[in-house]
Amino acid sequence: MPTLPKKKVGLISCSGEEFPEGTLARMATLRVLENLRRNETVTLCLPLFLAGNDKERAFARFYPTIAIDGCDKRCAARATEKYSATPTASIVIPEFLAAKNLKPPRSRRRLDTDGEIAADALAQEISARVDDILGKRQEADGRDTTAQESESIVASCSCGSGVPVIRLNITGKSVELVALPLLFQQWRAENKAVEELFDAVKIYNAIPAAQEDEYRAAILNAYADYTS
Ligand code: SF4
Incomplete structure (x- = not known):
């Protein structure tokens, strides 16, 4: 019987350089990938998506994804939908900040105090969406009770996407x-x-x-x- 790979969630952050919210999207995504949910998430590169990279598109076609966009142009969500599949979840930062009554960072080069607060809150929001998607529950003592899926892959696509x-x-x-x-x-x-x-x-x-x-x-x- 084929062995399925462990399911992970792909995070696709917009690559906006023009707005502080684009920086916020990338910084919060990084916090999730490197700290908060490092074993449950992978990043998918939006520029590679647009360049027609098979690896990125194949992954997003088969695994759940979260698009994190810096403005209502929703470049990450729209590119994912167009080239692969509708994202499982989509976060548009101005809407998120307004709902949480948070201020955006003022600089697009680095996060100020408001930006740090917003990045932490956004990273928590992304992590919560990851948990929802994976059906994950943390017990009161913090133990992960998710049913364990196999880590092993019998064979992966030669494009390197991890698709079996x-x-x-x-x-x-x-x-x-x-x-x-x-x-x-x-x-x-x-x-x-x-x-x-x-x-x-x-x-x-x-x-x-x-x-x-x-x-x-x-x-x-x-x-x-x-x-x-
Ligand atoms: S969603 Fe907005 S901030 Fe992000 S890349 Fe597109 S235009 Fe730029």
Whole structure:
């Protein structure tokens, strides 16, 4: 049976250099990544997203994401939605500051006292969203009670995104099929029609038109093994 990777949340901060709120977005995101939820989060680079980086897009297609934007142009949220998938959660900093009655930093180069307070509050908000997404609960003594998912990955996509793959032998060649373990798991958990599985596989993998029959047979055989 394929082993799924540990689920993490991807944080996508806007790269705004023009506004102090852009700096605030990056600083708060960094606090979550490095301190508050370092084992539960990864960062996804917005410029790489826009440049068409497969690794960033593949991750965001399969794992939950939080977009953190410095203004209502929502560059991070819109880019994620356009190139990959709708973010699971979205934070727009002016709205967040207004809701919390906090002041924005005055400088875009470094955080002043108001900026530090806002960055701490924003980092806590991002962490709370991460916990919600992962279904995590902290007991009163602080112990993490989240059900432990496997850390191991049987095979990861060669693009380095961490998206699991299965390799099948098709027409005499070893072929890497992205996300097949996740699709198998979803199909079995939701008892979905097996006839639709191949269509889902084609969304994430380029299947040569001339070899569709061989690919379909190999994939459905592998699914039968998985569910037996
Ligand atoms: S969301 Fe606003 S601050 Fe962030 S990159 Fe876009 S325009 Fe700049």
